[in-house]
Amino acid sequence: MRRDEVSGLDWVTILIYLAMVVLGWFNIYAVVYDEAAGRDIWDLSLNSGRQLVFIGASFVIIMVIVIMDLRFYEAFAYVGYGLIVLLLLLVPVIGKEVGGNKAWLGIGSFGVQPSEFAKFITALAVAKYIATVGFKMDNLRNQAVLFLIIGVPMALTLLQKDTGTALVFTSLILVFYREGMSPFLIIVGASAAAIFVLTLLVPNEIYLYAGIGVIWALIILLGKKKVGRIVLVTVGAIMISGVIASVDYVITDVLKPHQQNRIKALINPDADPLGYGWNVTQSKIAIGSGGFWGKGFLEGTQTKFDFVPEQSTDFIFCTIGEEHGWVGTLLVVSLFVALLLRIVYLAERQKNRFTRAYAYGVLAIFFFHFAINIGMTIGLFPVIGIPLPFFSYGGSSLWGFTVLLFILLKLDSHRGEVLQRI
Template identity: 40%
Template structure:
């Protein structure tokens, strides 16, 4: 245990981060009260309502923060990362069988009036173990066994959380790829993930043929960028690509009853790709053009993804997830069903205008038009009552928080602290991106809280511990250097 009067303690703590954290939780608390005040709470401290309960969660969160900063030795987090990770992983599995079902998701333990969600805590333990493994002197993310170990650490809890039907919490784990990129992971993998998402969406909204053309176009551009010069092969590929773009129109000129008229351009394109792929592999090997051989593998993987999209969409995703994606992508209109939340959310934010309707002046949120307005859709209350200016202030605070954490992480002399800091920043960013994207119709409604603002003890405690472990680690360094 440390004495609060220790030399340099006031200087060693990053009070800018602490103050930003406090401002965000106060903004959240006030907006939770605003979203439910029409239900009749006597005051913002009324424990019979969510605003009063959130006040209790805030007090306990501050107690946790003080404990982490001034009592727990920061060096213990690294040594305890493995048992903490395994312990929380056991809870993630146990909650599937012993937990209670809330809104279609069996991811909560219930102890009387208190509910606890292990998925929130798993972000902390995963971040700690990831930082422990990646900070080892002989670790290289580009080495296959180290990459597979990292993928295992991230993949196991992610898959278990998906089994709990907590898609939003599982999606946050994708953000850890930014941590891997900072530690030497190739940016091409991030590009591949983005390209895969694009192909998946295009296959659903356009057609497999369009997706095939986009896939070939992407590979053609990438090989051009990788090559030091543009040769005759590039122009042959470019002309072939143009022909394939016009192929449906060309085949349409023939009699529908003729052989050419009956040809499906998609199968023609696949047949050509099947002939070209061996050539790409052999040519890449002979000319020592590794990227050309990798492009052949990328083409195979892309074709496999395109033709498995329908199966994934119809057989792996759940009904409510399919409906939300269909509404988001404009494949279906459902203003009174799954699209209701998003429509009401956008109406609430849009009605706030530049400066908002004023504190407690919202109508969409106050009268319950927006579901989950104190949890997943808390940003709607900010938008309606405080307008564009209020939204800008809140987003700016989050951006400042993330940048400050990354800045402190880069200043750190310890690789464990740096990597953990990037994990914290990635988790906050993913929550921010998904939640706000969800409220303005850019992301499907998958149920994910806005860090420090949304109502709920599990989320608030988890982000408090996540952030203050980093502050404690950074303070430990500043104390002695």
């Protein structure tokens, strides 16, 4: 490894990365900490000890990423994409089931989740396609290919019943947006989601239909009375009504019972605090009981005593909230905001389109995890099982995020060089 290759890496990002990984490690120890057992943070039979091994392995991975020839990543993008699709196809056949999801490939005693690695590979593939000579974002064919690229791994993870990871791929639409796609699609999608949630919150759909009718009438009465415009607004109103009508159908017939419950819990977690609202209720209790300063490191009762489910992985944020209070959660939120803004900064200083597109892919994936994971622990989003990057326990997710981030840093460190097209 040449010296300038290391010094060219963005150290601000690396410092944030290191801070997150170390804080995450301590928190994992806090979860498994048991005064009576007297085992320390290094103990390999504990999650904390194993996480240290994963962190050590991450450093090896980082070194490999940095040593690797710059051109490898762009060249590797499609090949890797092909390989990961193949792996994802194989998982349902040869994988082992963990926690209801068949998303794991066993290698000896360790299991890996191919879907964790599918994230950065898909981001690379999207970037590579966007960087293709002659690619135009407003070209329908090009758009179709992009959606295909994110659609295939998404469909395959959905087949593994891993809804959370599948949804992560949709975050890459942010890249399309940044690279020039019309925001219309995003607005329509976001509106549909908003109406969907609104329908759940409003006790009787009649009010919604009435509201749409009022808005429709206002637009027609107040605006210019052109035929085309009236038709457009009317069609829009009918479509929105269609979304509302479909909500009930989707909730009761498409979603599985546990998914229905997660949405119900979001709307009213108190309705059944011991039943489907358990996760959200317990999570909020744990975070809320931390107060301003928190109960202190290793002093948490809610997370330590298993009141919060999945506390090492998806609900790790509860431990921070309980033991370190608002100060702690604010620190973690700030670290993520800093990381994300730094990635935007990195992306915007790129001269070539591949790196920039990839950087936005990295941003989109981190942002999605950050927003959904913390949002679900404080009851702003339904419970979707995705990890909090660098904090949640697990080798696959740590390595996946590390690779995702450090490929960007590697590419960024060579931003001054004129890339030769291969």
